[in-house]
Amino acid sequence: MSGKTISAIRVGDQAQFTKTISESDVYLYAGVTGDLNPAHINEEYAKNTFFKGRIAHGMLMAGFISTVVGMKLPGPGSIYLEQQLKFLAPVRLQDTITARVEVKEIDTTKNLIQLETQCINQDKKIVVDGKALISPPKKKRT
Amino acid sequence: MSGKTISAIRVGDQAQFTKTISESDVYLYAGVTGDLNPAHINEEYAKNTFFKGRIAHGMLMAGFISTVVGMKLPGPGSIYLEQQLKFLAPVRLQDTITARVEVKEIDTTKNLIQLETQCINQDKKIVVDGKALISPPKKKRT
Amino acid sequence: MSGKTISAIRVGDQAQFTKTISESDVYLYAGVTGDLNPAHINEEYAKNTFFKGRIAHGMLMAGFISTVVGMKLPGPGSIYLEQQLKFLAPVRLQDTITARVEVKEIDTTKNLIQLETQCINQDKKIVVDGKALISPPKKKRT
Amino acid sequence: MSGKTISAIRVGDQAQFTKTISESDVYLYAGVTGDLNPAHINEEYAKNTFFKGRIAHGMLMAGFISTVVGMKLPGPGSIYLEQQLKFLAPVRLQDTITARVEVKEIDTTKNLIQLETQCINQDKKIVVDGKALISPPKKKRT
Numbered sequence: 001m002s003g004k005t006i007s008a009i010r011v012g013d014q015a016q017f018t019k020t021i022s023e024s025d026v027y028l029y030a031g032v033t034g035d036l037n038p039a040h041i042n043e044e045y046a047k048n049t050f051f052k053g054r055i056a057h058g059m060l061m062a063g064f065i066s067t068v069v070g071m072k073l074p075g076p077g078s079i080y081l082e083q084q085l086k087f088l089a090p091v092r093l094q095d096t097i098t099a100r101v102e103v104k105e106i107d108t109t110k111n112l113i114q115l116e117t118q119c120i121n122q123d124k125k126i127v128v129d130g131k132a133l134i135s136p137p138k139k140k141r142t
Numbered sequence: 143m144s145g146k147t148i149s150a151i152r153v154g155d156q157a158q159f160t161k162t163i164s165e166s167d168v169y170l171y172a173g174v175t176g177d178l179n180p181a182h183i184n185e186e187y188a189k190n191t192f193f194k195g196r197i198a199h200g201m202l203m204a205g206f207i208s209t210v211v212g213m214k215l216p217g218p219g220s221i222y223l224e225q226q227l228k229f230l231a232p233v234r235l236q237d238t239i240t241a242r243v244e245v246k247e248i249d250t251t252k253n254l255i256q257l258e259t260q261c262i263n264q265d266k267k268i269v270v271d272g273k274a275l276i277s278p279p280k281k282k283r284t
Numbered sequence: 285m286s287g288k289t290i291s292a293i294r295v296g297d298q299a300q301f302t303k304t305i306s307e308s309d310v311y312l313y314a315g316v317t318g319d320l321n322p323a324h325i326n327e328e329y330a331k332n333t334f335f336k337g338r339i340a341h342g343m344l345m346a347g348f349i350s351t352v353v354g355m356k357l358p359g360p361g362s363i364y365l366e367q368q369l370k371f372l373a374p375v376r377l378q379d380t381i382t383a384r385v386e387v388k389e390i391d392t393t394k395n396l397i398q399l400e401t402q403c404i405n406q407d408k409k410i411v412v413d414g415k416a417l418i419s420p421p422k423k424k425r426t
Numbered sequence: 427m428s429g430k431t432i433s434a435i436r437v438g439d440q441a442q443f444t445k446t447i448s449e450s451d452v453y454l455y456a457g458v459t460g461d462l463n464p465a466h467i468n469e470e471y472a473k474n475t476f477f478k479g480r481i482a483h484g485m486l487m488a489g490f491i492s493t494v495v496g497m498k499l500p501g502p503g504s505i506y507l508e509q510q511l512k513f514l515a516p517v518r519l520q521d522t523i524t525a526r527v528e529v530k531e532i533d534t535t536k537n538l539i540q541l542e543t544q545c546i547n548q549d550k551k552i553v554v555d556g557k558a559l560i561s562p563p564k565k566k567r568t
Binding site for chain 3: 018019020022023024025028094096122
């Protein structure tokens with residue numbers, strides 16, 4: 001149950017997670033975070049906005065990035081230090097979002113890696129762009 | 143149901159949201175995002191980590207910042223453009239977290255504001271620090 | 285709040301529970317169990333599979349059998365000993381599933397009953413077949 | 427996003443998934459399945475039973491087996507054909523359960539594998555035992 005140590009990570013390594021965003025995802029996320037902005041949970045309001053309907057929380061997409069970091073690359077034992085996010089386009093209910101991370105820089109001395117982090121919809125549009133700074137799990141001493 | 147326009151916002155304005163992090167918050171967040179990292183859902187694993195027990199997802203804290211932005215300052219109608227996050231300390235189950243934003247810069251020409259965004263625990267420790275770039279709702283034409 | 289004792293149960297007794305499978309049922313089930321198989325939560329993937337779209341978890345149907353056993357026949361106080369399951373056909377979102385149990389054998393000496401357990405969709409197709417071994421609640425001593 | 431084909435599977439291969447069972451897991455599972463047996467959701471009733479408190483649904487444990495089959499061994503694209511379950515011991519709230527599968531038999535002609543499937547608690551006690559019959563994903567033709 002331990003992720004990749006820095007010696008097992010190469011620039012260019014990638015990992016991803018994909019989910020179709022359900023109405024229940026948005027509603028549960030709204031309930032847990034308290035972000036009950038009408039853009040997310042009020043269809044009567046939302047259909048008169050620029051987006052013509054309810055949209056998902058941008059920060060939910062950021063959660064999928066965290067899923068890839070914590071589960072796959074580097075995986076369990078990683079320490080999440082920094083994340084920069086640019087919200088580029090809305091995500092609608094029933095969009096299918098792929099969170100994708102790619103290793104861009106490795107600093108073995110400080111045990112740090114920098115990841116490009118993107119969320120992409122079913123039409124290959126980047127909806128969230130950014131980068132993350134992660135400390136991968138250290139090798140267990142024996 | 144519309145938030146503050148830029149003319150109603152002043153440098154130094156603040157808003158916040160506070161929640162005690164329940165086990166169900168962490169479990170629902172894990173289920174919605176797919177982040178089933180054992181640090182969050184496996185107490186047997188977690189009690190042997192540096193943190194001595196399960197911790198909440200850092201990105202859940204970022205969700206609380208989004209709650210303040212989308213609900214209070216500036217509120218509904220805002221466009222969330224950018225967020226920078228530094229995860230400084232772990233959040234344990236039953237910690238009480240306050241997400242707090244403060245207006246730092248206002249650019250009326252571009253209709254942009256920059257917020258300092260922090261999450262602080264019950265011991266006044268900053269667990270997440272960062273800043274956000276937001277476009278407040280525009281005045282409705284009549 | 286106690287179910288039927290073995291003396292009140294006859295071979296041929298039946299009970300059932302019916303639910304239309306919502307997207308939120310499948311998503312909550314995925315979140316609770318951690319079964320984020322793309323067949324269940326990724327429509328872009330699922331529409332290219334043999335089933336042409338997302339399907340429910342087969343083991344969710346088994347949960348409905350447990351509902352009938354624990355709530356109706358025999359009901360509260362039963363001890364669930366064994367369950368055999370054959371997954372015969374996929375269940376799609378919005379299918380209406382009836383879990384149905386029928387008493388097949390009764391062993392009063394050992395306080396055991398054997399049930400035929402089936403889940404049937406809205407087209408009368410058996411999607412899950414199997415049998416269960418249950419110990420009904422014992423009579424309370426007074 | 428495809429699991430192991432039969433040619434990549436060996437007798438003795440293992441995979442597992444672990445989760446601490448939260449109250450919210452049991453309550454969400456109860457809500458989705460409709461299994462509102464008081465043993466699961468009524469502490470006043472449950473504290474007077476043999477188990478001295480609320481217990482989790484046995485079939486929730488079976489869901490964790492499905493998680494390992496569908497996510498890891500063999501993984502996405504598998505067809506779940508049969509599952510036998512023996513419920514050997516109760517699972518209490520806050521127990522940490524590991525669902526573990528091990529390949530016992532491989533039939534390459536029929537593209538079938540048989541798995542031993544067990545759920546084990548934090549005290550190494552087997553709470554659910556059984557076996558599964560799975561058809562792994564077939565090699566994609568090109």
